Amino acid sequence: MTVAAPLDTTPAPTGRVPAYSGDLTADARLLTDFTAPREEQLAALPAKRDRAADQQRLAEGLLAACREARRCFLARHTEAVYDVLTDGRTRLVRLADLVFAAADRFPGLTPTRAAMAAEDACIQAEKDGREIDQALFCHAVLDSPVTGRHLIDAMLAPTPRALDLLAAFRATDRVELDTVLLERRGHTAHVTFRNADCLNAEDNRLISELETAVDLVLLDDRIRVGVLRGGRVNHPRYAGRRVFSAGINLKDLRNGDISFVDFLLGRELGYINKMYRGLLTAPERAAWAERTVQKPWIGAVDTFAIGGGMQLLLVLDHVIAADDAYVSLPAAEEGIVPGLGNLRLSRLTGARAARQVLLGGRRIAMAEPEARLVCDEVVPAGAVDEAVERAAEHLAAPAVAANRRMLALVEEPLDLFRGYLAEFALVQADRSYSEDVLAKVERRWSRSQARG
The missing domain is CATH 1.20.58.1300 (Methane Monooxygenase Hydroxylase; Chain G, domain 1)
Structure with a gap:
């Protein structure tokens, strides 16, 4: 009988950090x-x-x-x-x-x-x-x-996939990806989330395809306004209803399928930042206004926008919500940092309300007066389509893009964004592997398995 050699647990040589010289x-x-x-x-x-x-x-x-x-x-x-x-x-x-x-x-x-x-x-x-x-x-x-x-x-430059699809989109006014549908109607582009099996929760594929869709909206000079809206889902509780987003896909997080680089950092540096700061189309030009293409964005929330869904609303120019909808950033419950929500929420709601949402898990229902802090219009469920069309017509005015560009410079200077993301990279990576987060996602996964 052969006995396996014991594992060598002797620490590797040179335990101290190298004495770097600067060369x-x-x-x-x-x-x-x-x-x-x-x-x-x-x-x-x-x-x-x-x-x-x-x-x-x-x-x-x-x-x-x-x-x-x-x-x-x-x-x-x-x-x-x-x-x-x-x-x-x-x-x-x-x-x-x-x-x-x-x-x-x-x-x-x-x-x-x-x-x-x-x-x-x-x-x-x-x-x-x-x-x-x-x-x-x-x-x-x-x-x-x-x-x-x-x-x-x-990360603000167009993705190769978007450049490959641009000619076809201009010819047909439609691009159908696995989790995103993009349609042009006149001067408005409608981006619909279609991750129907998981309440339009964000995963690696949806993040990638949203960036492709956002690139196409910003590259097509026939389009003046973009609209984001959740598609209809097949969850038993919400079957047939439009859901904006259930946030990060916690099942994928548990299974190790949420990428730090492509998702947790990539969404902030990619499609969300492109919506906020514009698509970089001429990097060699000195003036920022000549380097990027910017367009106003509308969000339509028919049921709820949770987590990453609510984070997304914070960069949009006009948010419309049904009167029975709600929004939330359940950071304390999930255990991870809600993207740039900590940077952006307080400038809309004030510091105290932001802490209630981020630290206390407060949910804001559209029936509450505070809903006006995070959305522009609250309308009956059957009136969302009409409200979107009305807002798109208003935001198509030529001066809108220039003024939103100037607002972004004041609200969130580039170095503030950069510095936040630098710290976010460390904190979010650490939280993603912390014991409390791992235990929470495991419990949720176990409950979902038990339900079949």
């Missing part, structure tokens, strides 16, 4: 030499779900040591690394491509595609939190005014 090439080599043996030890451990307590403590120590080495490296070299990855900021590189380019060019700085593929095969509770390592890099890039502004530009 990029030399320090990059130090980072690689420091992280490589620890990564080998991690790879030799069983999967997280199969580890003994001492093995899990070892894994946590190895991960923490590597993260501290990365933090110290980035404290010295973020801008130099970014310039290498973007050819001196002459190329706009989207966030997902940037984090993997960093892994290839500077081994040990961010997880490789192979490492993330292995992690993505696990449910959230059984991951080692490799997205936290991505978050460290994203935080450092966004925290620098130089690299952060350039990355924001990169």
